[in-house]
Amino acid sequence: MSAPTDPRASRPAREPGMAATLALYTLARLGLLALIAGLLLLAGTPVLIALLVALIVALPLSMLVFRGLRARLDVALATSRARRTTERSALRARLRGDEPDTASGDRPESQSDPRGD
Structure with missing residues (x-):
C-alpha cells in the first residue's frame, strides 16, 4: 500500500488549516x-467618521482581544x-537529479529491462 500523496493528510485532524484560520x-x-462603528453610530456620530474611528480603534484592540x-x-x-x-527544496533536488523520483514509480535507468531488452 502506498503512502498518501495529499500533503494535508499528514496534518492532525483537529488543527485547522491556514485558510480556515x-x-x-x-x-x-x-x-x-x-x-x-455601530456603537459610534448609536452615539450620533456621522457614518464616515464612525467608520474611520472604528478602523483606527479596531486595529490595536484586535491585537489584544x-x-x-x-x-x-x-x-x-x-x-x-x-x-x-x-516541497521547494525537494523539487529543486529532483530537478538537479540529486534524488530519484520514487513518488511517481519511475525506475532508475541503471536497472535492466524486465523483458531482457
Whole structure:
C-alpha cells in the first residue's frame, strides 16, 4: 500500500488549516469593526467618521482581544511556510537529479529491462 500523496493528510485532524484560520481571524476583525462603528453610530456620530474611528480603534484592540486567534494564525503560517520550503527544496533536488523520483514509480535507468531488452 502506498503512502498518501495529499500533503494535508499528514496534518492532525483537529488543527485547522491556514485558510480556515485566516477566514476566522478576518471575520472576527470585521465583526469588531462593525461593533465599534455601530456603537459610534448609536452615539450620533456621522457614518464616515464612525467608520474611520472604528478602523483606527479596531486595529490595536484586535491585537489584544484576538491574541489567541493571532497565535493560531502564526502557527498556521509557519506550518505552511515550512511545508512549502520542504516541497521547494525537494523539487529543486529532483530537478538537479540529486534524488530519484520514487513518488511517481519511475525506475532508475541503471536497472535492466524486465523483458531482457
